[in-house]
Amino acid sequence: MANKKEGLKTIWYFVGIVLTLMGALVMLAAIIDLLSAVPAKTVLANLHPGLWWGGLMILTGVIYLLKNKGKVVK
């Protein structure tokens, strides 16, 4: 642990960042699809899976971010 100038951030914090960013992109794509005149051609597209799955990812990511903000590994 030489050269250490600050505490090591927990991995859960990075998980939060990645899930939030990716969830936002998945949701954005779903919203664009929803507003588009041409509906997605995938099976069960009427359920708008990207919308609620992206939302679930954002929720999970934000929880991880908030719970682990500022936490460092001892």
Place this chain on the structure above:
Amino acid sequence: MHTITLSFIDWLIILVYFAAVIAIGYYLKKFMGTKEDFFEAGRRNSAWVAGIAFVSANLGALEILGWTGGTMKYGMFVSHFYWIGAIPAMLFLGIYMMPFYYSSKIHSIPGYLRLRFNEPTRVLNAISFAVMTVLMSGINLYLMALVFYVILGWNLNLSIWVSAAVIGVYITFGGLLSAIFTEIIQFFLIWFGLFLVSVLGIVELGGLDNILKTLPERMSGLWSTAANASSNEMGVTWVGIVLGLGFVLSFGYWTTDFLLVQRAFSAKDLDSARKTPIYASFFKMALPFIVVIGGLVAWKLQDLGQLQLLSHPISGGAWNDTALPVLIARYFPTGLAGLGITALLAGFMAGQAGNVSAFNTVFTYDIYRALFKKDATDQHLIYVGRVVTIVGVFLSILTAYAAMRFNTIMDYIQAIFSWVNAPLFATMLLGMFWARCTSAGAFWGLILGMVSSFGMFVGINFGWINAAILTFSDKPSDMGNNMWRAWWAWLICFVATIVISLFTKPKPKEELVGLVKGLTAESVSIDEPWYKKPAFIAIVALAILIALNVYFW
């Protein structure tokens, strides 16, 4: 040929993944002060972090794609690889073996062999492990490129070089800690990126029961068709499953493969190290909900004439490994498609990173330091570890190109596990639980086990040995052959080690303290409530395992 067309947002999602793993590697670089930081992730991880990394190191995309496709062929039997073929061994590792591994402060499995036996046994295992690891990494790299070529039309060379370069960069920066961090991100991506396929498949097909009740009887049970080898698609009886898969292959892999056990060594204390494989067992048990259900959905859709697998670019036949990507194309619109592909990409890359990080540790500690520079400083070892990382990545690339040119060598390389790990498990078992086991017994037993396993593999493949004699089945599948070959290799190593040990001189007992059960003080768990103790958590895992097997009998 390809089936998925990615949009701008899909590419952005893939970019976020690449940026995240490189940024994490760069961030971790400044924490790499000592050799323990680089090779053992500083031994500071909680049981949850180490546990998820432990299961993720096994959760490569090849495994997911292969078993989803395998379910279309073998049906519910594939669940054996996730349940009886994994859980008992993981629990045994946590409860009985981890105290010897962790308390002896070794850096690697070969390190234990040196302490328990001698230097030649260590070097034999280190070299075989290093070769196996780098070859597996190369095969992984080649198959990744092939999968992405088929489903996305990506250039083979570009896939190989870009993914290898990214892995090389982040492991060189942050060592094992980088590998563990990215494995945990991979774990979340795989669940978020692939579980939805199963959910949407079940919704489309009107429920899991609807799928299960239309499966042919040969594919629908776990044990109900295991009395006779001709009653199931795998061509194996319950004896082969229990002895070959549940005992030898599973214990050989989960308790002695350093790629996995290295994750437990990164835990902050013995209690966390023991809980590492026990926590991991719950995640392992859950994976059939992605893999097997995905495979069953693909089988049902194919049965209804609504799904067509992609062709293998070399054999030209339907390629079962493309089942999951075809389902991604079927259910995932823009955005989700990028997430699904990122999950596969993360799975492939984390699998290779795991191989590379295990390779650099074993090479640096058990080959370089053991044979060439016993007095190396921490800084020197970290430098060597970084150089070896780059070398390992290049050797993987070379293997990938060799596999591309000579496709049949893949069959040999993929069988390496049963050449190396099955006999090693006999050596470890006797070493840890029988003080009379000698160094000569271990060394020659291991060699006999490895040579006999290789001999059986070559003999069956070239028709010199009748597979029916070894497998008790007229039409054993490759899986059935693997299971029985592992059993015989284990038995040969086990018996040879005992016989040779009885005729050679054992180490004095005082040299075996901390390494052998019976000569080592039983570890006392830290003061914590009963429901947090490793033994209780293991009993819960075992109860769930039994319940799943009974339910899907």
